[in-house]
Amino acid sequence: MKNMMHNKVSRLSSFIAICILFLLVTGNGLFAEKPYAVVIHGGAGNIAKESLSPEQIEEYNMKLAEALNAAEEILKTGGTSLDAVEAATRILEDSPLFNAGKGAVFNIDGKNELDASIMCGLTNNAGAVAGITTVRNPITAARMVMENSAHVLLTGKGAETFAYEHGLDIVDPGYFFDQRRWNQYREFIRNNVNRSRSDFDMKDDNIKMGTVGAVALDIHGNIAAATSTGGMVGKRYGRIGDSPIIGAGTYARNDACGVSATGHGEYFIRNLVAYDIAARMLYNGQTLQDAAYHNIMEKLVDQGANGGIIAIDKDANVVMEFNTTAMFRGFVKSTGEKGVWIFEE
Amino acid sequence: MKNMMHNKVSRLSSFIAICILFLLVTGNGLFAEKPYAVVIHGGAGNIAKESLSPEQIEEYNMKLAEALNAAEEILKTGGTSLDAVEAATRILEDSPLFNAGKGAVFNIDGKNELDASIMCGLTNNAGAVAGITTVRNPITAARMVMENSAHVLLTGKGAETFAYEHGLDIVDPGYFFDQRRWNQYREFIRNNVNRSRSDFDMKDDNIKMGTVGAVALDIHGNIAAATSTGGMVGKRYGRIGDSPIIGAGTYARNDACGVSATGHGEYFIRNLVAYDIAARMLYNGQTLQDAAYHNIMEKLVDQGANGGIIAIDKDANVVMEFNTTAMFRGFVKSTGEKGVWIFEE
Numbered sequence A, B: 001m002k003n004m005m006h007n008k009v010s011r012l013s014s015f016i017a018i019c020i021l022f023l024l025v026t027g028n029g030l031f032a033e034k035p036y037a038v039v040i041h042g043g044a045g046n047i048a049k050e051s052l053s054p055e056q057i058e059e060y061n062m063k064l065a066e067a068l069n070a071a072e073e074i075l076k077t078g079g080t081s082l083d084a085v086e087a088a089t090r091i092l093e094d095s096p097l098f099n100a101g102k103g104a105v106f107n108i109d110g111k112n113e114l115d116a117s118i119m120c121g122l123t124n125n126a127g128a129v130a131g132i133t134t135v136r137n138p139i140t141a142a143r144m145v146m147e148n149s150a151h152v153l154l155t156g157k158g159a160e161t162f163a164y165e166h167g168l169d170i171v172d173p174g175y176f177f178d179q180r181r182w183n184q185y186r187e188f189i190r191n192n193v194n195r196s197r198s199d200f201d202m203k204d205d206n207i208k209m210g211t212v213g214a215v216a217l218d219i220h221g222n223i224a225a226a227t228s229t230g231g232m233v234g235k236r237y238g239r240i241g242d243s244p245i246i247g248a249g250t251y252a253r254n255d256a257c258g259v260s261a262t263g264h265g266e267y268f269i270r271n272l273v274a275y276d277i278a279a280r281m282l283y284n285g286q287t288l289q290d291a292a293y294h295n296i297m298e299k300l301v302d303q304g305a306n307g308g309i310i311a312i313d314k315d316a317n318v319v320m321e322f323n324t325t326a327m328f329r330g331f332v333k334s335t336g337e338k339g340v341w342i343f344e345e
Helices: A002-030 A054-076 A081-094 A138-148 A156-165 A179-191 A265-270 A273-284 A288-302 B002-030 B054-076 B081-094 B138-148 B156-165 B179-191 B265-270 B273-284 B288-302
Strands: A037-045 A114-120 A126-132 A153-155 A212-217 A223-229 A250-252 A257-263 A307-313 A318-322 A326-333 A338-343 B037-045 B114-120 B126-132 B153-155 B212-217 B223-229 B250-252 B257-263 B307-313 B318-322 B326-333 B338-343
Touching (some): A037 A081, A037 A257, A037 A307, A037 A318, A054 A081, A054 A212, A054 A326, A054 A338, A081 A114, A081 A138, A081 A212, A081 A223, A114 A138, A126 A156, A138 A156, A138 A223, A223 A257, A250 A273, A257 A265, A257 A273, A265 A273, A273 A288, A273 A307, A273 B273, A288 A307, A288 A318, A307 A326, A318 A326, B037 B054, B037 B081, B037 B257, B037 B318, B054 B081, B054 B326, B054 B338, B081 B114, B081 B138, B081 B223, B114 B138, B114 B250, B126 B138, B126 B156, B138 B156, B138 B223, B153 B156, B212 B257, B212 B307, B223 B250, B223 B257, B250 B273, B257 B265, B257 B288, B265 B273, B273 B288, B288 B307, B307 B326, B318 B326
Parallel strands (some): B126 B153
Antiparallel strands (some): A037 A212, A037 A326, A114 A126, A250 A257, A257 A307, B037 B212, B037 B326, B114 B126, B212 B223, B250 B257, B257 B307, B326 B338
């Protein structure tokens, strides 16, 4: 009896010892906090504080928080950064508050032409669509291009055919209509009626606000970035800005950072803003903050260009840099830090 | 009388002294050789030497030399690098030997869809067109976008409207027809008839050979780069490759280098090959040769991607790097160095 008792205790001790050993070996995965973070934006521009009512500010903040929460829910349960940035971007696309998806600005012909791109920092793969008019969530079309084609950038009717063939949610172009955007378009046309078609003031902030984007780092150490836009009010000639251009409006690379940009797209293309931030980190040893500051607050300011970026590096540092008075933005980190903002702090 | 004589001699001496001083001060501009250089390509691919007849090789070499001569004529008389790269690229576009302009490959629908871009290393300005079908010289359309619009990238019908409004040479789409390309297209369709539309072998070299490009440094120290292509045989879904994407297929910056790329465009987009070469020079102190080698012979080879680049740095160093068995290429320098090549040396 005593012997049996001893045996049982002995087995129990062995079992406990093995459990402890197991926990020690795998402990890093079970207990150590693997950081995650997500940052989003809904466009940058020069907005007077008094031009938004408290109700409007509340509406923007609620929608930004909703997008952040959706992304965080994915990240904290071990989901991927790609799923997180797609989920956040879809929520912003579905909201008429922002210039992407529903509520996109109108082009010169009174149509909504949408651009989006996404990049995976783990695989170096990327996908983008430009000039599409019937796909409800352009960011999902961009991801479909990345994951289900040999291509990076598909455009126009061809991109729509691709999206249709791959079962994406197709809508009537009228789905994107928003009365506020239509009024803005009509005003743009009135103001520019006497100008030549090449002569519109493309530096006017009101005509290009509201691009959306998201960048995330997941607990597996993978970074992803996504950007979606309706472009500039009254854009013509099949103009494509930086949002669907990898390295200009969107970039992600695990050993450096993920970036999503918003602003005067032509300048972001010429300066390769998103990739330049990564290149300065990789080749010049700059921090994400320094690389972002140089691009947005020095180079773009010197060139007279407005805009901003959101970014996350591999250590979960979050940067939200903009040279305008406002950028709709917010972030959440696994440390518990969290917030949404519109104006400069 | 003697005094007057003395005065005249004195004045003459002073005049000569001033002339000598003037020449000494400005001599650098008058006598020192300001270097110029131009390098061109007509595409990279894996071609067996025996697949080209001596007559075909001669034909390619003659056309490459013609493009180089046109560019050199501009550069040696003090013309700009922008004029030089446009002139060289137009000659290659007008030749059915290359996959750009006349002789471009056919897309899935049996149409020629053309892309081109150009960048000025002095101003940081850039212009590009994608998916156009009726502009005889896409590179001239790209330059027109750069110089006469607030935009960088115009696409499709919109880009054609822009070109038409700006008086460019508009042709019937049939102008681009070339029997050799049509046969290649028919063969592509036959070979892929049983494949799904997403499943074509995009790594097959024959379907994407022949992009053209030029990079030049002028005696004013300004660098320019240009690239023009018909893209991939059988391309679909409005696919756009790297040629019209600034930083991927084309880049120029006076304090670093100018680059024009050719090859499997999706990889050049994901890796931002053209801009990465400049960034490595600017931020990492690498030479043009090292930065180009790393991108083409290491990064792209590791990823299984074919292609090459031509480039010139601010000191007139010329690089022609390719990881295929052949790249149609050539360069001329103010030092008198000159040559055209097809296969590896």
